[in-house]
Amino acid sequence: MIRIWGTYQMSTRFAILVVAMSLTWAACSKENNDSNRLAPSSGKVLCDSDQETGTPYQLEKPFYFPEPAIPADNPLTEEGIQLGKYLFWDKRLSRNNTISCGSCHFPSATFSDDKRKSLGLYGGQTRRNSMALVNLAWNTSFFWDGKARTLEEQLLEPIEDPIEMDHSWREVVEIVGTDVQYQKMFSDAFGSPCVDSVRITYAMAQFIRTMISANSPFDRSFYGSEMLTQSEQRGLELFLAEGGDPNVFPGGQRGGDCFHCHGGSLTLFTDQSFHNNGLDSIFTDLGRAEVNGSPLSEGQFKTPTLRNIALSAPYMHDGRFATLREVIEHYNSGGHISLTLDPLMKFQGVGLGLSDQDIDDLIAFLESLTDEEFVNNPDFQDPH
Ligand code: HEC
Ligand code: HEC
Structure with a gap:
């Protein structure tokens, strides 16, 4: 079975490839499923999978973060990360x-954008709000509805999405594979100049996994020796308080009650799970239910991280809120009631009862999660 295939060989071996691919497709796809290598519909899985040769790269993470899950078949290498960065910023995709x-x-929006819904290559609107690319090495599912299980799988989508980039893997592989600079970079990262959708997505995934944000004022005070301001500190306490008027709810603490979903041990600021946080009573976007088909998941979306949240307005899967104040006012109202409203939205109908000062303090705390070093890191900027 022919698996070793470089674009540099394309002209001479094209006919053999077509025949070989069609004969061995069933075997290939099985193999790919077994190993986390997912074949896109166009079948552009062309290169030998066992040739990774780059210099091993040790991910630098703060001591208080858990260990990230790096897939065994896509270890980080310096050359792979560098290649991924060039591809990430390449408009020819x-x-x-x-x-x-x-x-x-883009960086100033913590690697999301500033639109309610993103604008694709012809100016058309994407279905949902762009997601920030922050600490994705720890993510356990991808997209607002968690449709993709791995980053590698997620990255197969944007290039062929007709609104986002409207390209085909066949053409992208050819464009990248005939670029002399890329041929060298693929050789350095993967051991041969062969280009396919797997190598492209794997390199981009490596790059994205290095995008770690953990140097905000919150980190430097909670885990270091700096101090939060009084307002930020009070906001943190409200974030961690159970909520509820003690006169009405036994054990109530009058707070924001945010940590159940966004706590993430105060490291990742997401529980990696799906919830209906009460945005609507009737859903125009079914969210998680589109993936698992369960009526119980209608209106559920992935809990987003709150790191750098001050930079990623507008908010929610549809970008409906322009400011953090609007977001907190939503939670303060208790949310819209529906059959799938999350049990952790405990103050439906009555609201949290936060004062204007409480809201200001919660916002101050959320703003203390902004990591300037992350968004200005030269390693993540456009190299072209
Ligand atoms: C036209 C705008 C647009 C382009 C171009 C685009 N994206 Fe996205 N990206 C989005 C939107 C919108 C979402 C959320 C989609 C959804 O959940 O339905 C998203 C989601 C993601 C996610 C999931 C993040 C998470 O936390 O689950 C990753 C990773 C990602 N994009 C990376 C990329 C990469 C890499 C490329 C280039 C190959 C790319 N995107 C191109 C708009 C875009
Ligand atoms: C029941 C779980 C839950 C609770 C409690 C909760 N959230 Fe959320 N939060 C979510 C989910 C899920 C989303 C995404 C919803 C969507 O887009 O449909 C979200 C979205 C957000 C966003 C927008 C993020 C973005 O990238 O657009 C912010 C900001 C936010 N929450 C802050 C808070 C604060 C502050 C509190 C406490 C006052 C809180 N949340 C309480 C689950 C929760």
């Missing part, structure tokens, strides 16, 4: 050469 991944995931 979109059909009309106008947008790169970085157009909808």
Whole structure:
């Protein structure tokens, strides 16, 4: 079975490949499923999978973060990360050469964008709000509805999405594979200049896994020796308080009650789970239910991280809230009631009862999660 295939060999071996691919497709796809290598619909899985050769790269994470789960078949290498960065910022990945991944995931917006819904290469709106790319090495599912199980799988989508980049893997593989600079970079990262969708997505996944944010004023005070301001400190306490008027709810603490879903041990600020946080009573976007088919999941979305949240407005899967104040006012109202409203939205109908000062303090705390070093890190900026 022919698996070793470089674009540099394309002209001479194209006919053999077509025949070989069609004969061995069933075997290949099985193999790919077994190993986390997912074949896109166009079947562009062309290169030998066992040639990774780059210099091993040790991810630098703070001591208080858990261990990230790096897939065994896509270890980080310096050359792979560098290649991933070039691909991430390459506009030739979109059909009309106008947008790169970085157009909808740019640094000053903590690698999301500033639109309610992102604008694709022809100016069309994506279905949902762009997601911040922060600490994804720890993510256990991807997209607002968790449709993709791995980052590698997620990254197969944007290039062929007709609104986002509207390209085809066949053409992208050819464009990248005939670029002399990339041929060298693929050789350095993977051991041969062969290009396919697997190598492209694997390199981008390596790059994205290095995007770690953990140097905010919150980190430097909670885990270091700096001090939060009085307002930030009070906001943190409200974030961690159970909520509820003690006169009405036994054990109530009058607070924001945010930590159940966004606590994430005060490291990742997400529980990696799906909830209906009461945005609607009737759903125009079914969210998680689109993936698992369960009526109990209607209106559930992935809990987003709150790291750098001050930079990623507008908010929610549909970008409906322009400011953090609007977000907190939503929670303060108790949320809209529906059959799937999360039990952790405990103050439905009555609201949290936060004062204006409480809201100001919660916002101050959320703003203390902004990591300037992360968004200005030269390692993540456009190299082209
Ligand atoms: C036109 C804008 C646009 C482009 C271009 C784009 N994205 Fe996205 N990205 C989005 C939107 C919108 C979502 C959320 C989609 C959803 O959940 O349905 C998203 C989601 C993601 C996620 C999931 C994050 C998470 O926490 O689950 C990753 C990773 C990602 N994009 C990386 C990329 C990469 C890499 C590229 C380039 C190959 C890219 N994106 C191109 C708009 C875009
Ligand atoms: C029941 C779980 C739950 C609770 C409790 C909760 N959230 Fe959320 N939060 C979510 C989910 C799920 C989303 C995404 C919802 C969507 O887009 O449909 C979200 C979205 C957000 C966003 C927007 C993030 C973005 O990237 O757009 C912010 C900000 C936020 N929450 C802050 C808070 C604060 C502050 C509190 C406490 C006052 C809180 N949340 C309480 C689950 C929760």
